[in-house]
Amino acid sequence: MHINPDHFLETPEGRIWTSERNAVAWKQSFAALDEALRGRSARSVVYIMVGCQASGKSTWARARKREEPHAIIFDAILVKKSERHPILLAAGQYQVPAVAVWFQTPLQVCLERNAARPTDEVVNEQGLKNVFAALEPPQLSEGFAQILEVKYNDA
Numbered sequence: 001m002h003i004n005p006d007h008f009l010e011t012p013e014g015r016i017w018t019s020e021r022n023a024v025a026w027k028q029s030f031a032a033l034d035e036a037l038r039g040r041s042a043r044s045v046v047y048i049m050v051g052c053q054a055s056g057k058s059t060w061a062r063a064r065k066r067e068e069p070h071a072i073i074f075d076a077i078l079v080k081k082s083e084r085h086p087i088l089l090a091a092g093q094y095q096v097p098a099v100a101v102w103f104q105t106p107l108q109v110c111l112e113r114n115a116a117r118p119t120d121e122v123v124n125e126q127g128l129k130n131v132f133a134a135l136e137p138p139q140l141s142e143g144f145a146q147i148l149e150v151k152y153n154d155a
Contacts, residue, residue, distance in 0.1 A: 004074075057076075
């Protein structure tokens with residue numbers, strides 16, 4: 001399952017973001033995570049995307065889902081340890097290994113990719129820069145079974 005809060009912001013008119021809609025989208029994402037974990041298989045792994053907007057997370061997630069149908073992929077910026085913690089707790093409750101997928105795409109590349117997105121998916125440039133600056137590298141001590149580092153040329 002590919003879980004992305006942005007998917008819950010989609011409407012027939014495109015992606016519409018408000019703080020209220022965003023809060024609901026995150027609740028829906030955690031409900032989807034719980035559902036996926038309850039329906040897990042013995043081969044399930046939770047992949048937790050770590051990286052700023054336009055770093056390649058969703059592209060990687062779509063490719064991984066084709067290669068690994070039992071994967072549970074939580075696809076959001078999740079740049080802070082505190083943001084990753086509830087996902088790690090949920091995976092741990094169901095004894096599903098969690099893997100951090102850390103995107104190390106240069107800021108300039110993220111800015112260029114962001115500018116090329118459809119209008120309703122473009123992130124505020126300063127917001128993107130703030131997220132990039134706030135990134136806390138994932139650590140095994142958080143509870144990850146593994147950390148996959150995705151370099152720019154791999155993303």
